Amino acid sequence: MAALGRDAGPDVRHGGGGVVPVGAGEVPKDIKMTTYTHGQPSLSLGDAKLRRPMVIEIIEKKIEYLRTEKTLNIYGTVVFGTTASFSGMLANFIFRHCFKVKHDALKTYASLTTLPFLSTVVAYKLLVTDALYSGNINQENCVLRSSLIGIVCGVLYPSGLAFSKNGRLAVKYHTVPLPPKGRVLLYWLMLCQTEIKAMVIPLIFQTVFGVFNGLQHYAVFESTHEKIVHED
Helix, strand or coil, X not given: CHHHHHHHCCCEEECCXXXXXXXXXCCCHHHHHHHHHHHCCCCCHHHHHHXXXXXXXXXXXXXXXXXXXXXXXXXXXXXXXXXXXXXXXXXXHHHHHHHCCCCCHHHHHHHHHHHHHHHHHHHHHHHHHHHHHHCCCCHHHXXXXXXXXXXXXXXXXXXXXXXXXXXXXXXHHCCCCCCXXXXXXXXXXXXXXXXXXXXXXXXXXXXXXXXXXXXXXHHHHHXXXXXXXXXX
């Protein structure tokens, strides 16, 4: 029994400071591994120095992609607005010829050039560009909105504006006979029915260009988005 007690008890050694059990200063291996892992840095200084230029290069590429996309979008929108301005000039020329108006040429041409341009640019930004960046439209809707903007802002709005402005000048300066009461709009339309057919040309052009611009804008947007995702 005494021998068993000696074997089961802790192994003690006499030192200068007292009795210290053997193995009391040893730390289990799992604890030492945990302590080492916790104190080890997750990324060495050399890796951080190598990674920093790569991150900067990726950011610069993304900025370059976005700058290129923005330049192409602005260019396409400005060209689209310019075609609407030419459509306004043509509409103004047609209605001035129909109503035989010779006055305020500079004023009417200035308004028929500026207003269709601004309306096209603003409408395209709100209905197409901003909608693309928010992810609310697909390719079909982008093309449809772009073509409708070309028709409304590039043909119908300039035609109505030219009709209104030159009609007032015709009444003011009595360049054409006054219409009978109750048939004012029909009278003016009958007076211009032959010449107004020429507006079919800008109607077709604005529709085709709107479809083309919408397709190109969506393709550039998708290409830029894929490049940015690929860089990530």
